[in-house]
Amino acid sequence: MKKELPSAIPLDQESQSPLRRALSFQVADNLFASFRYAWAGVSYAFVTQRNFRIHTLIGSIALGLGVYLKLPSVELAVVGLTSGLVLVMELLNTALEAVVDLTVQQTYHELAKIAKDCAAASVLISALAAVIVASLLLLPPLWAVLSATMG
Numbered sequence: 611m612k613k614e615l616p617s618a619i620p621l622d623q624e625s626q627s628p629l630r631r632a633l634s635f636q637v638a639d640n641l642f643a644s645f646r647y648a649w650a651g652v653s654y655a656f657v658t659q660r661n662f663r664i665h666t667l668i669g670s671i672a673l674g675l676g677v678y679l680k681l682p683s684v685e686l687a688v689v690g691l692t693s694g695l696v697l698v699m700e701l702l703n704t705a706l707e708a709v710v711d712l713t714v715q716q717t718y719h720e721l722a723k724i725a726k727d728c729a730a731a732s733v734l735i736s737a738l739a740a741v742i743v744a745s746l747l748l749l750p751p752l753w754a755v756l757s758a759t760m761g
């Protein structure tokens with residue numbers, strides 16, 4: 611369970627300097643800056659979290675298949691929403707893991723375990739829901755296309 615924390619800053623005298631304190635509150639003072647910080651979060655999750663990459667790929671395939679199969683727009687929207695929900699849960703899971711690691715500093719704590727397990731469970735539940743939705747909406751038309759193609 612030991613892992614490298616990205617840019618962990620020791621809470622020594624130097625890290626309490628006015629400059630560091632000022633830098634730690636980089637307030638997004640305009641819309642563009644807010645998007646930049648949000649995009650930095652997406653990039654971080656994509657680069658560091660294998661599951662986020664897998665879910666991005668699967669969600670894109672499901673949406674692409676929905677477009678190819680000419681699903682009604684409401685059904686496409688449902689596929690998009692459930693795929694998006696999995697990515698959102700992955701992002702929240704990543705954020706929570708970072709906060710927990712920051713808080714307990716790589717020591718074992720029962721509450722840290724509960725927090726991380728529940729966050730991971732939220733990803734699992736949303737992924738299961740996405741699989742059920744994709745199966746219900748994509749498999750019947752896909753089966754029809756495959757049957758027609760194979761005669």
Ligand SMILES: Nc1ncnc2c1ncn2[C@@H]1O[C@H](COP(=O)(O)OP(=O)(O)OP(=O)(O)O)[C@@H](O)[C@H]1O
Nearest residue numbers: 611703707714716717718719720722723726727730
């Ligand atoms: N500080 C801790 N105290 C107690 N248990 C922990 C702690 N850190 C992690 N765990 C346990 O180890 C599991 C994996 O934690 P870890 O931080 O390695 O997540 P991860 O494998 O990176 O998860 P993900 O694949 O979602 O990124 C947690 O679900 C939790 O059960």
